[in-house]
Amino acid sequence: MTRSSKARDPIADGDRHAPDDAPRPVVTDSWRRSLAAGVDPGLASAPLVFDADTITGVRRSHPLDRHLTMLREALRGMADASAHLMVITDADGHVLWSEGPRAVRRRADGIGLAEGFRWAEETVGTNGIGTALSIGGPVCIQATEHLAHVLHTWSCAAAPITDPDTGQVIGCVDISGTKSSLHPAVVALAQAAARLTEAQLTVEMHRRDERLLARHLHRLRGDSRVLVTTTGRVLAADPDRWRDRRIVVPEAGRRVTLPDGRTAVAEDLGSAFLLRTVEGGRPSLKLRLLGDQQPCAVLDGRRIPLSLRHAELLALMVLHPRGLTCEQSSFHLYGDEGNPVTVRAEIHRLRGQLGDVVRAKPYRLDCDVEADFLNVRRLLGSGNVAGAVRLYAGPLLPRSESAAIKIERDDLGTQLRRQLLHRGDPDDLWAYAQTGDDDLEILGRLAAALPPGDPRRVAAQLREHRALSDG
Missing domain, CATH: 1.10.10.10 (Winged helix-like DNA-binding domain superfamily/Winged helix DNA-binding domain)
Structure with missing residues (x-):
């Protein structure tokens, strides 16, 4: 029995005291997570999740699809093409692409190391793909370090790929082979391929950023505003040191706290958010x-x-x-x-x-x-006819056929007109006349109250005459 296999039994049996020859902490931690998830060390294969028809659409929509050629060339360039399998997964450990020599692929099919199968820790236990995704970093799992006995003839090196835009892991690159150990160069190759992909994703991200800035930078003029991506990255701000920081962006209209503690409201621009600083605790x-x-x-x-x-x-x-x-x-x-x-x-x-x-x-x-209609009502209630009439731009939602809106519209107009006729001065009457309502009584009162020579008197008389003629 190997050193690693002897160390597994106490952990699988629930013994918290690891032996003196315990394997690496990254392995024992992974065993504990896997066993806590209910993984059976005696499992025969990874589970199939995507059939052949489904996986085609999953691949096409995945961000690594357009980088597959680069990954393929990078991994084939250094790996032993006759002994290793190249595997690319999504963030959940689903194998999306698997390439390698026929003999290796035939053995891989027997354990489900093929397209459509899931290699997360909670489904297969300790393995290069699942453990790399769990810890968020590169890892090499050799032979009996795998929890599942069926994987003891395999060794694998894997590294997660992080999207620089979201900061989230979007996939994993893995090199697997039927050997008791992998050469250190293979481990370095998996990590290098992941970093190369992230570099390409970063280039794409910067190009998108430049287009967003060119389209929306003019919106930053004026009051304090911050332009962020839909993923929460700050593209432009004052102060400039906030650039490249992340903000948890709410839905449009909701509030968010800026790095300096101020409150801002998010305006959805479609391809970005504009955060406007606001005062007060409530919207x-x-x-x-x-x-x-x-x-x-x-x-x-x-x-x-x-x-x-x-x-x-x-x-x-x-x-x-x-x-x-x-x-x-x-x-x-x-x-x-x-x-x-x-x-x-x-x-x-x-x-x-x-x-x-x-x-x-x-x-x-x-x-x-x-x-505005409530403000007019409030001013009328306090007797401020001049303030009310200057705020009154016309009837409330004049095109509305809603019974409730009609009642409020008619009541507000009636109250305003009554107070205008009772105590409004010529300026108030003229302001009301500008709302477009050819009210004959208002126009007649204006014509009588304004002095001769006042152009408003002539205008009122002409409108009164036209209204009578049309009637």
């Missing part, structure tokens, strides 16, 4: 829903155009701060013929724009909200 949402202009939201300084349906939903949530059920929202928008499924779909899209400030069950806004 701030401003709604502009009055008048004929396109309704919009301003979330922590970021302007977001709104569709009519999204504007209606936001107005309803503002009017019902404690929240509405899906069915209630549907009724307010569509009446008895409303379909809650449609509302759910619109809420999902709205959350894609605004993030977590839109809550569900019930639908409500979880942020500091300022809405």
Whole structure:
């Protein structure tokens, strides 16, 4: 019995006291992980996960697919082509590519060291691929260092491949052979091939970065902003020392903490995120829903155009701060013929724009909200007619057919008009007339109140005459 095989029995039996001739710590640690995962040392083969039809699509979508030619040439150039098998896996240990002489491949097929089989530690136990992926570094597993007895005639050297963009392991390169030990040059070759692939991935990443910077650098002007990739790498920032650091990027509209502790909100640019610094602990949402202009939201300084349906939903949530059920929202928008499924779909899209400030069950806004129509109502309530009329850009969502929106729209317009006629001065009346409403009583009051020679008096008279003629 070899030195390594004698050392295995106490660990497999649960004895925590390793013998004096225990194998390398990297091996004993791997045995413990494998046994804890329930791996049977008497297993006959690795499990098959991908069949021949499935693996074709998996390969095509994997980032190492375009680097296969380089890996093949690098490994074939130094390895003994007559004795070794080249294996490339994904991050989960699935063999995607396997190449080597026919005799070696025939023996490898018997243990599942072939395309479509999984060689993670938790499925096969200690082995070059699985252990390299577990520890995140290169490793060489010789013969009886494997946990599974069926692998004792094999030795392998493997190294994980890390994507420099995400910082995550995306695969593993392995060289295996039916020998009791591998030459140190083979071990170095596996690691060199992994590093060469990472270098190529880095070149590709820098090219993408240059294109992103050229497209979005102009967005960094003005207030404090940070441009990051969708994987969280900082491409441009002030201070510049943040470059190449990583930030956990939230979904669009959510908040993130910058390296200096400030809070920023993520704006999704599609191929990158723009992080805008904001003040305060809660998100701030401003709604502009009055008048004929396109309704919009301003979330922590970021302007977001709104569709009519999204504007209606936001107005309803503002009017019902404690929240509405899906069915209630549907009724307010569509009446008895409303379909809650449609509302759910619109809420999902709205959350894609605004993030977590839109809550569900019930639908409500979880942020500091300022809405122009509410501000007009507040000013009218305090008797500030001048302030209200200057903020009033026109009726609330004039194109909306929602019964709830119509009630709020008509009530707000009626209150404003009543107070204007009761105590508004000529400037207030003129400001209201600029909203586009040819209100004959307002225009008549203007014509009577403004002095002769005032161009606004002439304009009011002309509009009053035109309105009477059209009527």
